[in-house]
Amino acid sequence: MPCSIPFKTHFQSSSLTFASFHPSLLCKMISTTTLSPPPTHLPSLPQTPPLSLIKTCKSMAQLKQIHSQTIRTGLISNPIVRAQIIAFCCKHELGDMEYARMVFDTMPEPNHFVWNNMIKGYSRVGCPNSAVSMYCEMLERGVMPDEYTYPFLLKRFTRDMAVKCGRELHDHIVKLGFSSNVFVQNALIHLYSLSGEVSVARGVFDRSSKSDVVTWNVMISGYNRSKQFDESMKLFDEMERMRVLPSSITLVSVLSACSKLKDLNVGKRVHRYVKDLKIEPVRVLENALIDMYAACGEMDTALGIFDNMKSRDVISWTAIVTGFTNLGQVDLARKYFDKMPERDFVSWTAMIDGYLQVNQFKEVLTLFREMQAANIKPDEFTMVSILTACAHLGALELGEWIKAYIDKNKIKIDSFVGNALIDMYFNCGNVEKAIRIFNAMPHRDKISWTAVIFGLAINGYGEEALDMFSQMLKASITPDEVTYIGVLCACTHCGMVDKGKKFFARMTTQHGIEPNVAHYGCMVDLLGRAGHLKEAHEVIKNMPVKPNSIVWGSLLGACRVHKDEEMAEMAAQQILELEPENGAVYVLLCNIYAACNRWEKLHEVRKLMMDRGIKKTPGCSLIEMNGSVHEFVAGDQVHPQSKESYSKLDEMSVDLKFAGYSPDTSEVFLDIGEEEKESAVYRHSEKLAIAFGLISSGPGVTIRIVKNLRMCVDCHYVAKLVSKVYNREVIVRDRTRFHHFRHGSCTCKDYW
DNA sequence: TTAGGGTTAG
Incomplete structure (x- = not known):
């Protein structure tokens, strides 16, 4: 549904559209929700003025009681009381936006404070679309935004929203004369870095007074977001030159950049900063330090910080796990992973990725199954x-x-x-x-x-x-x-x-x-x-x-x-x-x-x-059947269905001989008789896997095999015949290439 | 009567 920003007063000729938004989200929320009205028969509250009560209010239930009391006493007619009830719903951790909207709808002429709070509330609960709808409604009803509106509105924007309407909102800000407000500037820098227009963000930054550390922080995190970590570092240096004191948040962002660039020198400089400036080592900052040292391979230092932390969270643990996986020390990583008091999807993925990096693919799949069993999405x-x-x-x-x-x-x-x-x-x-x-x-x-x-x-x-x-x-x-x-x-x-x-x-x-x-x-x-x-x-x-x-x-x-x-x-x-x-x-x-x-x-x-004690790597073929990966090693009888597979192989041998097959042992270099040579090629892993594939799947199902070595000529020949005699497509990926066997021939054209 | 910034895995 197209939604033109009804900015009539200032933009009579404006063609601004918010085609991407669905203000209907807001409408839907309101129309489909059964709102519980304020309770009417409640024990009377102490005779404290309602405004003070709202300030000390702890829950929605309490707020509803206060609301009901104000209705009974008639105090609800005071717009400040309604504004405070709305403000509670919009700001409080347990605040309910549906309730806020219900009260909001009883106000004939809500003021800036109320509009701003509604916008802030929708942003807070992660409904930036509803915040925009509120903004549109505000303009439609002829209420002009003020300098508080934009920081609230832009706080939880998504990338898509920033791309689609960032410029228009910037236009509004300029025309309304708020572009020199530092909070608005910071919100704009955030907006442009979100939409990926980091150079436009930099333009806003350059025009700002640069006296506020938050402006620097937003710009640095903007560069981090767009992976321009060098620029983050440059900005940190410039900050020092301009004598802007970094905050712990600056240091966290800079450490993140150091970690990505594996820049231990600057990382250590930041660490000194923390110590020299006696910046309180809050957990987030400690986590960032651990991550930086871990990324630079300095696990001893990382563990030193980790061990001395007052309290650790899932990020602290994950940083250690990642540090070890990056060094290929997957067993140590697993040790810490197993000890984690709680794990989120990032920690699981980090550990899974650790196994991937050292080519332990089966462990990857096993851990993924455990992740699912643990109900982690x-x-x-x-x-x-x-x-x-x-x-x-x-x-x-x-x-x-x-x-x-x-x-x-x-x-x-x-x-x-x-x-x-x-x-x-x-x-x-x-x-x-x-x-x-x-x-x-x-x-x-x-x-x-x-x-x-x-x-x-x-x-x-x-x-x-x-x-x-x-x-x-x-x-x-x-x-x-x-x-x-x-x-x-x-x-x-x-x-x-x-x-x-x-x-x-x-x-x-x-x-x-x-x-x-x-x-x-x-x-x-x-x-x-x-x-x-x-x-x-x-x-x-x-x-x-x-x-x-x-x-x-x-x-x-x-x-x-x-x-x-x-x-x-x-x-x-x-x-x-x-x-x-x-x-x-x-x-x-x-x-x-x-x-x-x-x-x-x-x-x-x-x-x-x-x-020289050099052994031939045993041939090994993997075949996936019904979601499990089965492994066959040449000549082995370890697989639970190896007996059936060998019987099928015997049957195949008869069928294929009718089709003209005779074993090709030209590549067998063992000093043994011809019969034994035939027996050796007969037990090659891909043949076992093919036999297993034939007994474990219905007619016409493609058999897919991954082999660790190059296919031998005899197996290649057998696979071609199988594709013809049993009318099956057989696909073998060997060390270097794919063989798609269909109707008796192979896509490698017999060169491999 | 209202503001802003940060950390972990491809």
Whole structure:
């Protein structure tokens, strides 16, 4: 419902509209609520004048008694009495705004004091829309606001409201001549920093007298809000130069900025300030100090303050938990988390995020379940952590559940949540849903575009990824180095060597991005896949940065596919110089020797592995069924349904042999007979997971598996046949890419 | 008869 500000007296020609507001909220509140009238038969109160009684009043029940007495005695006709009753409802912690409105409606001509109190009351109870409605009503009835009105009105504004009507209200303030009032100025700085127009806020700040510490505080917190922590610091310095004494609130904001910037020096300076100026170490300030020291990794100092606090709240505890999680000391963090007397959604999310940071994804999900059992409502921060864990585990069902939860609970899908959803869907191999989320996002940032490009690329949709890239450029979003990884990855997946080279060059010439080691790795992958092994090697030799094991690993992978044992040896040697303990390299080299029938060489590497005590990482596959993640390790029988899975595997083996399957043991490098080799590949973890998937789900249900190592040729072959024989889509995410098996073929086009 | 500012997790 459009609501024009009826500012008739001063704005005859004004076109001001408050289209965004719903003053009906207020009307609704009043019309649908049954108001309890003041009680009529009550024991008589002591004969104290009602105004003094209201001042000492403790509850709404008491207020209603006083109200009723004033009605009986006729004192209610005094407008000051009604104003005080309203003021109590608007200001008191237990004040009731519905009651205030009821009394308000009995006043034929409420004065400024009453209007201001009503506005303040609605702001206090978190109904800024109703406060605006009240403001509109005030103007409509020809009462001009005064300098008290605006600080009350703006106090609880939301970002949206600030964006939509900040400028208009500023206009009113200027025209009414209140712009030099320091309280109004402070409210305006707050308003603009809320709407994200921090430079306009700064303009108001610069025009102010700057003699009031609150003005500085509002500006500093405004910079913090818009994450311009450097500016907060500069302002703090300027304050010192201008000899404005900081208050404890200034110090809290500055400490918050120090924490974000990890600026221990200024943080310590603030701490000295607290000590030298003998500022009372209130809890909020101590919390801010703990957070600053924790963020800078100084846990001993943080704990020193924590231990000496008179009283701690949930923020003090959470700051300690976060301090440890940031250092990766998740067990210590958990120790404090478990000791917390109370935990809120932030503390739970902090601990969950701690597990995420150290890649303990299962613990992430376990803790999330505990959080739910404790009846703590997660918010969008929690959702991001859980979705990220789902993405790593390939847990699509849980990810979908989170999506449904977000929808049901109307959790805001901001760009963080949107991007996490996109990542989750892509990492679980559900390209369609990832794109659906992307298309529905109102604000797509660089990260959203990059997530889509990269997601499409790793899922084998190279052409589509490049199409997205050109759409991104058309939308005037500047790509960064991560976007280009996605672009190059897309070229690799489609074997578009020339295009890839062109993009690689354009990255620098058009967007000024210097390629880093990851980009060179992509180029090696691109050339290697196409069989240009020498050229790939040339890229490594000429790259200006030191190649890492991933770059050499790409070349080694290409050598496996194109069976170039000589270059493979060289690449493997390079990797082992960098990472002598890298078991996967020995294994890959053995695979290559086995595939080339170079048994002597293979024995040498095997002996080297034994001598150096290097063990082959056991293959492990995760499969999610009915909301739980199941783990299968090659050859193990730990899973409760492993017996059934093995029986299914036997059955599969017969079915697949009818379809022409014979085991491919070319990559088995164990010195064993052919039969044993077959038995070894037979028990690979992804086969067990596929068998489990087949017995645990109905016909036509997609089987999604996440594997910790590269898929072997035999498993790849089996997955292709399963997709055909059982008419099932099988999606396997291995160490480096996705394999979507459909109707007997794979999107990786047999290169991985 | 009425005012303002702050801390924790992506």
